[in-house]
Amino acid sequence: MKESETLGRLLEKAQAASASFRKAMYLVLLALVVLNVFIVSHHPHFPGEEIPGFWAAFGLIFAVVMSFVLKKIIFPVIHRTEESYD
Amino acid sequence: MTDVSFVHPSLAFVALALVLPWLKAENHAAWRWLLLLPPVVAIASVVSLTLGPDGPRMIEPMRYLGVNLQFGRIDTLSLVFAHVFAIQSLIGMLYALHLPERRQHIAASLYIAGAFGCVFAGDYLTLFIFWELMSVASTCLVWFGANDRATAAGFRYFLFHVLGGLLLLAGLLMRHQATGSFDFMPVSPDAARYYDWLILAGFAVNAAVVPLHAWLPDAYPESSVTGAVFMSAFTTKTAVYVLARAYAGFEILAVMGVVMCLWGVFYATIENNARRILSYHIVSQVGYMVAGIGIGTAMTIDGACAHAYAHILYKGLLFMGAGCLLYSAGTAKLSELGGLASRLPLVMICYMVGAVSISGMPFFNGFVSKTMTITGAAEAHHTWLALGMEIAAVGTFLSVGIKLPYFAFWSKPKNDMPLKPIPWNMYLGMGISSFLCLFTGLFPQTLYSLLPYPTDYVPYTPWHLLQASLLLGFTGLGFYYMHKVLHPKPGRNLDFDVLYRIVGRLFYGLVSVPLAFLDGLWNDVYEKLGLKGLWQSAMATIVFDTKGIDGVLDGSARGVRDFGGVTGRLQTGRLQDYLTGVAALGLAIFALVWALW
Numbered sequence: 171m172k173e174s175e176t177l178g179r180l181l182e183k184a185q186a187a188s189a190s191f192r193k194a195m196y197l198v199l200l201a202l203v204v205l206n207v208f209i210v211s212h213h214p215h216f217p218g219e220e221i222p223g224f225w226a227a228f229g230l231i232f233a234v235v236m237s238f239v240l241k242k243i244i245f246p247v248i249h250r251t252e253e254s255y256d
Numbered sequence: 257m258t259d260v261s262f263v264h265p266s267l268a269f270v271a272l273a274l275v276l277p278w279l280k281a282e283n284h285a286a287w288r289w290l291l292l293l294p295p296v297v298a299i300a301s302v303v304s305l306t307l308g309p310d311g312p313r314m315i316e317p318m319r320y321l322g323v324n325l326q327f328g329r330i331d332t333l334s335l336v337f338a339h340v341f342a343i344q345s346l347i348g349m350l351y352a353l354h355l356p357e358r359r360q361h362i363a364a365s366l367y368i369a370g371a372f373g374c375v376f377a378g379d380y381l382t383l384f385i386f387w388e389l390m391s392v393a394s395t396c397l398v399w400f401g402a403n404d405r406a407t408a409a410g411f412r413y414f415l416f417h418v419l420g421g422l423l424l425l426a427g428l429l430m431r432h433q434a435t436g437s438f439d440f441m442p443v444s445p446d447a448a449r450y451y452d453w454l455i456l457a458g459f460a461v462n463a464a465v466v467p468l469h470a471w472l473p474d475a476y477p478e479s480s481v482t483g484a485v486f487m488s489a490f491t492t493k494t495a496v497y498v499l500a501r502a503y504a505g506f507e508i509l510a511v512m513g514v515v516m517c518l519w520g521v522f523y524a525t526i527e528n529n530a531r532r533i534l535s536y537h538i539v540s541q542v543g544y545m546v547a548g549i550g551i552g553t554a555m556t557i558d559g560a561c562a563h564a565y566a567h568i569l570y571k572g573l574l575f576m577g578a579g580c581l582l583y584s585a586g587t588a589k590l591s592e593l594g595g596l597a598s599r600l601p602l603v604m605i606c607y608m609v610g611a612v613s614i615s616g617m618p619f620f621n622g623f624v625s626k627t628m629t630i631t632g633a634a635e636a637h638h639t640w641l642a643l644g645m646e647i648a649a650v651g652t653f654l655s656v657g658i659k660l661p662y663f664a665f666w667s668k669p670k671n672d673m674p675l676k677p678i679p680w681n682m683y684l685g686m687g688i689s690s691f692l693c694l695f696t697g698l699f700p701q702t703l704y705s706l707l708p709y710p711t712d713y714v715p716y717t718p719w720h721l722l723q724a725s726l727l728l729g730f731t732g733l734g735f736y737y738m739h740k741v742l743h744p745k746p747g748r749n750l751d752f753d754v755l756y757r758i759v760g761r762l763f764y765g766l767v768s769v770p771l772a773f774l775d776g777l778w779n780d781v782y783e784k785l786g787l788k789g790l791w792q793s794a795m796a797t798i799v800f801d802t803k804g805i806d807g808v809l810d811g812s813a814r815g816v817r818d819f820g821g822v823t824g825r826l827q828t829g830r831l832q833d834y835l836t837g838v839a840a841l842g843l844a845i846f847a848l849v850w851a852l853w
Contacts, residue, residue, distance in 0.1 A: 171677060171678060171679065171680040171683055172677060173599065173600055173601055173602055173603075173678075174601065174602070177601040177602070178597075178598035178599060178601050179598065180601075181597045181598045181601055181604075182598045182670065185597065185598075185666065192736075195729075195732070195733075198729065199729050199730065199733060202722065202725055202726050202729055203726070205722055206722060206726060209718050209719055209722050210719070211719050211723070212719065215631070215634035215635070215639065215642060216634070216639060216642070216643060223726075225723050225726040225727045225730075226726045226727075226729070226730040227730070228646065228650070228727065228730075229650050229726065229727040229728065229729070229730035229731040229733075229734065230730040230731070230733055230734045231734075232647050232650040232651070232731075232734070233650055233654050233730070233731045233733075233734025233735060233738065234734045234737060234738055236521075236522070236525060236647075236650070236651055236654065237525065237654070237734065237735070237738035237741050237742050238738065238741060240522055240525045240526050241525070241526055241741050241742055242741065244522070244526065245526045245749070248749045248750040248751075249526075249745070249747050249748075249749055249750075250747055250748060250749065250750060251746075251747050251748075252746060252747055252748055254747075254748075255405075255408075255474075255748065
């Protein structure tokens, strides 16, 4: 089956406009944190969960720490070539 | 109670597997529609099944070799798994419809038949039969990846599943010895005996519980494009079903489940092969289910079943997307892909539906099942376990939700690599999966109504929506900052299979070095002492015979030998000599009788 070229061109345009998307995403993230001031957990399951921005910090910190520790520290130790298993 | 009869879905799949060898590969255009028949029968059969007034129903057991085999136990737990198995079998067969290779379809049919057999099995013996059928058929699906690497991975896969099967067999036989029954019923954590633990270990192999998981990311990436779609659905989820059936509330499962959640995402974050990343995510996602079962409250068991249901749909979809990349571009390695979004936009969109579903984005099915398990864990006061699952959720979105599609579809300018056109049926399979991921996400009651325990969990509260959006949004921001660090590199990473290899080599070494040495030593001793002794005793016997015994018997033996020599010479072997002899003898007897009468 042949894929639609119109859709492809649309995606190419979107990729070219990635800078604007980035700005929009920052605004969305900011809006989410602001919302968090008004909407909070009524039954916090974790200590600190009631603080606005807790889950934002949780996601950001763990994403950065996991990427760094795994790729920069663990990966060089356990990485092998594809052929090493043959 | 035995008041129900139904068309066992396994029958339809076994029938297909028996018919296929008689069809010709060149008539594929005609017989391919047959492939869809068993899944349709399965869906009709499962949808028409209802519970009895007292709940569970049993079909009449079949008597075989002096034991009762219970092929049909129908209750809420078996129904929810059978339901999604039936749907996924249709999607998988659709995705494989273009293949003229009959062996692929035969292996897939038998594999699905095994999965249905396990889900409806009412006793351990029936379970074991179908368990092994799955293991053999799925090994074939790995081998049909059809290259040297797939062959080797298939052998490793099979070896590991033989181990799991043997643990299960040993456990169920010892259990029978001790209790006198093969009943497949829940085990109380306080009353578990050694045989229950053996069975649990056998189940843990198929559930890919760390550290028994390394067969999965080793074999699945090597299996055939369509085979991986089936495998991602049935083996581990059948194991989740049997764990939920017999081992709910086992604390060790709760802890190991969370270890699986984290282990899977850690490896997925640094892997290069798209199908291996997805395989590690099976370990991770099955971890949520195992943890839910281990915690063992009504809500977490519901969460585990709901997550299994959702997972089969979105993981199948992800494997179909990665399979399309492999089929079309000839590789699933992120380091060789990139810049394909504008050339394979539909594949990208379908993949993204799977990616946001697995990440638990609101309005997709992962959201309604994953939050249920995590909330259940937190409400059961397993705060640390729930926290571990949240960290795994970050890692899931990081690796499968953003990293994989970013490096496969974007990251580079438009890629000009040659692409093979993808058959329509593969798109249709992905389309149906995408629809179902969104549908069950938007209408969670359709899924919740199938669960074993009644639930009043409401996923769509403002707080749940905001919490999920914050978590995923800021994980995305984390990726944006770290995307250069996460750039994929060719190769693969050591896992627990290193340990399996060490154990294997030790065993091999034990056989080849000390045992071979002992064998050699024994040979030497035998040659030097045993053989020589025998030889000399034989010589002594000869001397004793000729000189000793013969002397005593006054040369009679020598006489017999000489007589033997003469008669030997008389026996010429010629017919006329014998006839002459017989005639002479007859004449002599006649003369004697005449003279004496």
